[in-house]
Amino acid sequence: MDFRSSDPQAGPRQADILPQTAAAAVKVVIVGGFGVGKTTMVGAVSEIKPLTTEETMTKAGVGVDDTRGVARKTTTTVAMDFGRISINQELVLYLFGTPGQERFWFLWRGLFEGALGAVVLVDTRRLEISFDVIGRLEERGVPFVVAVNSFPGAPEHPLAELREALDLPPDVPILVCDARRRDSSRDVLLTLMRYLYSQAATQEAM
Numbered sequence: 001m002d003f004r005s006s007d008p009q010a011g012p013r014q015a016d017i018l019p020q021t022a023a024a025a026v027k028v029v030i031v032g033g034f035g036v037g038k039t040t041m042v043g044a045v046s047e048i049k050p051l052t053t054e055e056t057m058t059k060a061g062v063g064v065d066d067t068r069g070v071a072r073k074t075t076t077t078v079a080m081d082f083g084r085i086s087i088n089q090e091l092v093l094y095l096f097g098t099p100g101q102e103r104f105w106f107l108w109r110g111l112f113e114g115a116l117g118a119v120v121l122v123d124t125r126r127l128e129i130s131f132d133v134i135g136r137l138e139e140r141g142v143p144f145v146v147a148v149n150s151f152p153g154a155p156e157h158p159l160a161e162l163r164e165a166l167d168l169p170p171d172v173p174i175l176v177c178d179a180r181r182r183d184s185s186r187d188v189l190l191t192l193m194r195y196l197y198s199q200a201a202t203q204e205a206m
Helices: 038-045 102-112 124-140 159-165 182-205
Strands: 024-031 054-056 075-077 081-086 091-097 117-122 144-149 174-177
Touching (some): 024 182, 038 091, 038 117, 091 182, 124 159
Parallel strands (some): 117 144
């Protein structure tokens, strides 16, 4: 993705330049099953033009990819999504969205290197696709929060019931979001930052 202006001498666009006040950068991974809204969230919240690796779905995925509930989806992330958001004048988050299909999960190892935390996006129409995702994060010891993406017409359940269904520990935050909205997606990331801070404070106290 070329972020330069049409003038070869101009350099990066002003909107893409990292603020000089930035003192810390944190890598965050957005994970979830196929079609849960990872690309949408990165695109909605990123302050720079996001890098995406979406490709048109082909017959190669027929019988391999689980498209139940997302039959109208015509594109898929094959490598990663990338965006950036400044939480405040000093803290910047680099966002990496993972591919959702299981056949691309071998890319997760590289995407998770150096990540301090993760957001697990969940679709209540296909809750079962989140089990393996959460299990992989727990195996890697990556702290995460769960964000229930509000799809039109999707079943609504109390968060306590969803926590039980996903077998989440009591301290793991779970909240409802709309991945299409910048403010809602930003709230999810702020929740993750607060959770990471509380985890760090607990470890220091031990």
